[in-house]
Amino acid sequence: METLEKNLIFKENPEISVFVPTIGRNRIKNPIVGRMVEIYEKYPQGIISDDGIMSHSKGSHNKHSKGGGGGCYLTTACTKATNLPDDCYELNVLRNFRDNILMSQPSGKKAVREYYNMAPEIVRAVEERKDAQNIWQSVYKEIRRAVSLVLSRDFEGAFRHYKELSLDLKQKYLD
Amino acid sequence: MTQTTEEIETSGNFDLLNLRTNFTAIIEPTHSCNLECKYCYVNKNAEKGRMNIKTLENSIRNVSEFIGKRKIIDFLWHGGEPLLMKLDFFKEVINIQKGMGEEYKFDNAIQTNGTLITEEITDFFKDYKFNVGLSLDGPEELNNKTRIYKHVKNGSKNTFKDILNSMKILRDRDMEADVIVTLNKQNIKNIKLIYQFLKDYKINAKFNPLVCSGRTIENYEQLAISPEEYGEAKLNLFDMWFNDERPPHLRCLEGFLGNILSKNHFHECTFSDSCQKSILSIGPSGNVYPCGEFNGIEEFRYGNINKENLKKILLHPMREKLIKRAENIEECLNCEYKKLCHGGCMRNAYAYRGNVMDKDPYCPAYKSLFKHISNKIFENGCKEV
Numbered sequence: 001m002e003t004l005e006k007n008l009i010f011k012e013n014p015e016i017s018v019f020v021p022t023i024g025r026n027r028i029k030n031p032i033v034g035r036m037v038e039i040y041e042k043y044p045q046g047i048i049s050d051d052g053i054m055s056h057s058k059g060s061h062n063k064h065s066k067g068g069g070g071g072c073y074l075t076t077a078c079t080k081a082t083n084l085p086d087d088c089y090e091l092n093v094l095r096n097f098r099d100n101i102l103m104s105q106p107s108g109k110k111a112v113r114e115y116y117n118m119a120p121e122i123v124r125a126v127e128e129r130k131d132a133q134n135i136w137q138s139v140y141k142e143i144r145r146a147v148s149l150v151l152s153r154d155f156e157g158a159f160r161h162y163k164e165l166s167l168d169l170k171q172k173y174l175d
Numbered sequence: 176m177t178q179t180t181e182e183i184e185t186s187g188n189f190d191l192l193n194l195r196t197n198f199t200a201i202i203e204p205t206h207s208c209n210l211e212c213k214y215c216y217v218n219k220n221a222e223k224g225r226m227n228i229k230t231l232e233n234s235i236r237n238v239s240e241f242i243g244k245r246k247i248i249d250f251l252w253h254g255g256e257p258l259l260m261k262l263d264f265f266k267e268v269i270n271i272q273k274g275m276g277e278e279y280k281f282d283n284a285i286q287t288n289g290t291l292i293t294e295e296i297t298d299f300f301k302d303y304k305f306n307v308g309l310s311l312d313g314p315e316e317l318n319n320k321t322r323i324y325k326h327v328k329n330g331s332k333n334t335f336k337d338i339l340n341s342m343k344i345l346r347d348r349d350m351e352a353d354v355i356v357t358l359n360k361q362n363i364k365n366i367k368l369i370y371q372f373l374k375d376y377k378i379n380a381k382f383n384p385l386v387c388s389g390r391t392i393e394n395y396e397q398l399a400i401s402p403e404e405y406g407e408a409k410l411n412l413f414d415m416w417f418n419d420e421r422p423p424h425l426r427c428l429e430g431f432l433g434n435i436l437s438k439n440h441f442h443e444c445t446f447s448d449s450c451q452k453s454i455l456s457i458g459p460s461g462n463v464y465p466c467g468e469f470n471g472i473e474e475f476r477y478g479n480i481n482k483e484n485l486k487k488i489l490l491h492p493m494r495e496k497l498i499k500r501a502e503n504i505e506e507c508l509n510c511e512y513k514k515l516c517h518g519g520c521m522r523n524a525y526a527y528r529g530n531v532m533d534k535d536p537y538c539p540a541y542k543s544l545f546k547h548i549s550n551k552i553f554e555n556g557c558k559e560v
Contacts, residue, residue, distance in 0.1 A: 024552060024554045028417075030417050033417060
């Protein structure tokens with residue numbers, strides 16, 4: 001397929017560079033398309049789980065409509081423990097870390113994939129507990145710690161901290 | 176040469192057992208129906224009869240135990256018409272699922288023709304969080320050309336009013352029901368009318384082409400559409416939707432767009448790199464097939480859930496062949512859209528060309544749509560894939 005080099009945006013980043021084809025934003029009136037394009041522009045390297053989301057041509061039910069935010073426990077912790085919006089500073093730092101640092105490395109990609117496989121189950125398990133609010137508050141503290149590590153450019157430390165948090169949540173609420 | 180099940184198992188080819196997290200078991204408890212839609216794809220050789228409780232229990236237990244605790248296990252209840260099984264069958268579904276223990280998590284969905292929905296059934300579906308999908312081919316005059324009762328009811332065979340009444344029952348209980356619109360020669364020229372109808376009634380939908388199987392073959396001249404006709408209709412549909420400031424959700428177009436934008440994040444089974452890692456189908460007597468549209472075609476039967484465990488069934492050589500289909504379609508090797516399309520639907524390939532390893536015959540429609548959407552979205556026409 002023709003590669004549209006002349007029309008690509010060069011996003012500069014200290015760690016990696018990303019080429020993104022330019023979206024014709026002024027043409028988009030449909031708000032559903034607009035939201036999909038926003039997601040694409042936020043995460044130009046694509047997503048997350050190799051599994052993706054598959055719908056069946058044989059079924060017209062919309063199973064993904066009831067997921068809300070989609071079961072990300074980092075987002076849930078921030079929004080539920082502190083009423084922060086889902087585009088709060090902490091989450092944006094972690095999203096950038098995910099997209100620009102983790103996703104550029106095989107081990108990071110694997111960890112991100114594992115996260116998205118496991119996270120909805122953790123959210124569901126925590127939400128079923130009476131002490132859910134306390135749990136989200138303690139997770140939020142760990143998020144703040146991870147954010148400070150990212151900001152101090154200790155990426156390895158942030159990754160390690162994130163993995164320990166995930167393992168801890170998994171052991172406490174899933175195993 | 177294709178390996179035997181035993182050879183695969185001992186060779187450690189466990190990729191076959193690596194199901195995806197969004198796995199869905201499509202259960203078809205009956206292929207009978209109270210309608211005789213002119214394009215019904217159910218084969219004459221499809222399993223007869225109705226699923227008994229033992230087969231139901233084996234199906235739920237086998238699938239659930241294989242997928243494991245604490246993962247969400249999706250069941251899509253399909254048919255035939257699944258509501259011919261009556262409410263007691265679905266109560267048994269819930270009893271069996273509850274009997275698995277709290278650590279097992281289920282999501283249930285049902286795809287129905289929408290003529291047998293009652294208030295009692297809807298209350299039950301709401302209580303147990305069933306997602307409901309209906310079938311509807313557009314406004315009354317179009318729908319009633321193809322989706323008709325088997326026997327005269329209230330002086331006619333028309334289904335439209337009953338389907339709309341079911342939708343009202345669902346909406347009265349705050350339940351949404353997306354619909355499948357099957358594009359065929361009787362409605363494909365009226366795509367604008369269908370779109371306006373969906374908008375007026377605030378109905379979300381997906382549009383499928385008819386499958387050349389079952390009753391479609393008997394009515395081929397009257398119903399079949401060419402890939403070009405299908406492509407043109409979808410292009411027109413996309414343009415109306417794309418330019419609409421208050422559009423309905425059209426899952427099929429969102430799937431196309433998502434494929435282009437997000438590298439495999441959203442996709443329909445038609446364009447999956449390997450749909451067999453995400454679905455299997457179980458028929459009334461427990462026979463397991465790649466999807467329901469293959470039911471009754473012996474070479475695609477993986478096994479029987481009453482006689483074999485799911486692991487052995489998943490290791491069937493045909494399944495291995497189908498899992499690797501996308502990378503082995505010769506005609507697609509040099510296609511610029513290969514990573515978006517993966518050769519399309521294997522059932523369409525088998526129905527029209529007799530070979531599951533061929534590309535989907537609707538290929539020209541998919542290509543034109545991928546190109547058209549890219550042109551609409553990106554400043555300069557297309558995106559590297």
